[in-house]
Amino acid sequence: MMFQEKGQLRIPGPTPVPGRALRAMAKPMVNHRGPEFRDLLKGLTDRVKRVFKTQNDVIFLTASGTGAMEACVSNILSPQDKVVVTVAGYFGERFAKICEGYGAQVIRVKSEPGRPVEPSSIEERLASSPGVKAVFVTHNETSTGVQNDLEGISRVARGHGALVVVDAVSSLGAVRLETDEWGLDVVATASQKALMVPPGLSVVSVSQRAWEAIRSSRAPRFYFDLEKAKASLEKGETPFTPAISIFYALDETLGMIEQEGLENIFLRHERVTRMLRRGVRALGLELLAEDHCASKTVTAVRAPAGIDADALRRLANRQYGVVMAGGQGELSGKIFRIGHMGYVDFMDVIGVVAVLELCLSQMGYPVKLGAGVAACEEVLLS
């Protein structure tokens, strides 16, 4: 009844890679210190800056997103530095753990699952804890499907003279992120999310203010040394052998991003999010995050009473080839998460909602077949 490999990968990363990007990776290797790669690196650096909305330096690192997060920490902090970290879920907690690993004094500002960390909470903590060097913000918290108010948090942090360091792994290229306008000092993202290429490459932007902090930081780093990367970039190189194939793929997807236009991409992500949320609610299911703080790249859905989220996911995968993510930590078994970033359009959402209808029906949960899809279609026609 179905081709397994045609199935939908609807986890929040790695996301589906367009065929032209996959095919681009079949190009032969080149010398990473030769003219072909130099031209490619220069071009991609300039073009990715436009996605970051920045004139800051932008550095590629051959590593997945957590490597870039660690680079943010190890380049900026010294032991005993005081930092504030937004913890709206698993990835905020990861940022906090990395900071602690490097000996920083970490002040966590937490929110309940499904709620964002409010700028006002950050304001309170900064007001009562003078001398905070940096505020680490998860822009989009993948574990709960919540988007933090990055612009608001950045304003507060800068008001207290703190650097703003952003995990934009699951947001950049899908939702508005204005690096320069919002004064974001360091922004890290990774290839396998909205940039639509395979995992293994990450990107970090660094402001002038951040470079000053980096110069005085005393944490150990070598592979992720951003100053070394900047010096190499001035020669059109990376300090260490880069993941050449993934650069080839990015060359293709940046072309797609430029062709569609960032504003249209943001609208598409908003629209598929609205469709999905309306469709899921029409089936009587609850969403973990409220609309005003809902992620535009991943949606967390509460499994209804009597339905195990993981059993639902297994059925969707086995019988319909739709792969969704589960809950992490205390949310395990209680929620499932649907990724919708990058190479995603309305049909993907309709497909997922249809599969939810089918699975819930098979599991004995009362749904009216077609009701979710109808709600999606209404959004599309509105």
Add this chain to the structure above:
Amino acid sequence: MMFQEKGQLRIPGPTPVPGRALRAMAKPMVNHRGPEFRDLLKGLTDRVKRVFKTQNDVIFLTASGTGAMEACVSNILSPQDKVVVTVAGYFGERFAKICEGYGAQVIRVKSEPGRPVEPSSIEERLASSPGVKAVFVTHNETSTGVQNDLEGISRVARGHGALVVVDAVSSLGAVRLETDEWGLDVVATASQKALMVPPGLSVVSVSQRAWEAIRSSRAPRFYFDLEKAKASLEKGETPFTPAISIFYALDETLGMIEQEGLENIFLRHERVTRMLRRGVRALGLELLAEDHCASKTVTAVRAPAGIDADALRRLANRQYGVVMAGGQGELSGKIFRIGHMGYVDFMDVIGVVAVLELCLSQMGYPVKLGAGVAACEEVLLS
């Protein structure tokens, strides 16, 4: 007269990737926490252990070789630890710098360019400096085309109770390396060398003795945390998103390695090395390393008097599509380096030697056309 892209990439990495491995990367993404990737990771882990000749744990890291070298350091050392590092060139020096970056007391045991670090020199330093925690060894020094006597150095190091930590980036899978038999505690390699796949993935083996050191080490690490990786591996996962496409490629090239057989691969590398060295010498050029310590994966050639090594490389590249590497540091302009590891056979060597004949002749250096190639052929027939 030539297709540029058909040219030969003869740098010591990235090395040419076989078509079937390039094509394998066009497969769609999968969930890195799902059954397909779990099976792939398990299979590749078992199979790569056979290339490492080990029953130790083997950990994949999404990073290029220097990331793996840093993992060796940051997982094992604590600040103030005393270590010995073999420095036969640029990459030995890199290992030393990483150790210093993590606060270790580094004792460098250096050799002249083109000479190996002798086990007897290591013995002397260990005898006069008690309490050395680990000896860091570059198996194959890519910058000078020299192979250190890893087995001998390991014997000496273990005799003094030191851990043996090996940079096998440009040796593993091309020349004999017996992780278990030689008692190598940590061995690091990378994908883009003899393993014949694109850059972006590295592999580290860890002995029981090394795990004990890791448990008590106090250096900061997160992305490269080997204990975390081991815990994830037990669930069939990686702690962070892996470079899935490169795993696909490795699945293909490990199949090629198994089909040819490691012993045959070692013989092939020895043979192409002998051909190349004989061919180059027949043109009247000198090699940087003597035969007894010559690398089997990269050969450094001294440019003859009156010939600039970099001008020669530029001509070979521009006119004949052969890409060679230059000298690093003080050897810049004086040597050129020819990579011959991984997907390389006799015809590649004959091609390079022919191009050297052509270029030298064009640059006014007296060569008898065909003399180098004839010498290669003699080796092949012998």
